[in-house]
Amino acid sequence: AYGQWSLKNFEIGRPLGRGKFGRVYVAREVKSKYIVALKVLFKEQIDKYRIHHQLRREMEIQSTLKHPNVLRLYGWFDDDDRIFLILEYAHGGELYGVLRERGHLTERESATYIASLANALAYCHSQDVIHRDIKPENLLLDHEGRLKIADFGWSVQSRSKRHTMCGTLDYLAPELVENKAHDYTVDNWTLGVLCYEFLYGAPPFEAAMQHDTFKRIVKVDLSFPPNPPVSKEAKDLISRLLVKDSAKRLSLKKLMDHPWIIKNADPKGACIQ
Numbered sequence: 001a002y003g004q005w006s007l008k009n010f011e012i013g014r015p016l017g018r019g020k021f022g023r024v025y026v027a028r029e030v031k032s033k034y035i036v037a038l039k040v041l042f043k044e045q046i047d048k049y050r051i052h053h054q055l056r057r058e059m060e061i062q063s064t065l066k067h068p069n070v071l072r073l074y075g076w077f078d079d080d081d082r083i084f085l086i087l088e089y090a091h092g093g094e095l096y097g098v099l100r101e102r103g104h105l106t107e108r109e110s111a112t113y114i115a116s117l118a119n120a121l122a123y124c125h126s127q128d129v130i131h132r133d134i135k136p137e138n139l140l141l142d143h144e145g146r147l148k149i150a151d152f153g154w155s156v157q158s159r160s161k162r163h164t165m166c167g168t169l170d171y172l173a174p175e176l177v178e179n180k181a182h183d184y185t186v187d188n189w190t191l192g193v194l195c196y197e198f199l200y201g202a203p204p205f206e207a208a209m210q211h212d213t214f215k216r217i218v219k220v221d222l223s224f225p226p227n228p229p230v231s232k233e234a235k236d237l238i239s240r241l242l243v244k245d246s247a248k249r250l251s252l253k254k255l256m257d258h259p260w261i262i263k264n265a266d267p268k269g270a271c272i273q
């Protein structure tokens, strides 16, 4: 039947990344020659970690979301011991890699990525999807340098040493680390964390020990180092997002009208790398 995919429809290429629950390969659909990313998840891992419901929810969300800055899930199939997700291929690789390579991004690049993320999150929120686990590991670039949220909520240990498990606290809003009720404004907080990291090369509440990161987040212990020099408009935007009271965080709509975004974000969402 149409849309019934199987492994024989694909030629598998090099591995792109791997995680606790599986790995992802570049692949080509034989008939159309279309390049995709094929994510392979092992059923016995899914059983062992009891994540069937999470996987189903993520797949439902991912296949309904259609936005230029959200990586597409085209379909899926399975065999006896594996589940295969057919994903959009992002040719430019991981924003995380670019950030580590460059140390920090320019104000124009940072504003362009933050505007793209705000657009994607506003779209996700309009589809009642909140709390996308956005961190640099989950942000990819397409062939034109446009940002794509590649996000199944799995923690991945990939080739380049990433934020280890303990580092993952960095992006969580206070109400999440304090295990309080949270709503979609946790994503607004995370945008503030990412904006800071794009401009300074490290997240704002980073600390050697996880407990210290926890304390810095709940205290909103935010400071701006003298180097690299960052415009006061950028600091103003970050300060309006990293606000403890979630009701007082800058809305995504207001973010798009912030002077720093208006002045620096490339409306095409692409980026001169």
Ligand SMILES: CC[C@@H](NC(=O)c1cc2[nH]nc(NC(=O)c3ccc(N4CCN(C)CC4)cc3)c2s1)c1ccccc1
Pocket: 016, 017, 018, 019, 020, 021, 022, 023, 024, 037, 039, 071, 087, 088, 089, 090, 091, 092, 093, 094, 137, 138, 139, 140, 150, 151, 152, 154, 156
């Ligand atoms: C976000 C983590 C998640 N990843 C995905 O779902 C992923 C989905 C998806 N689509 N396209 C990708 N592209 C790449 O990963 C990629 C990486 C490096 C590349 N380059 C290297 C540098 N060179 C200069 C340019 C080419 C190009 C593409 C990935 S990763 C995951 C989750 C679980 C297990 C594995 C991976």
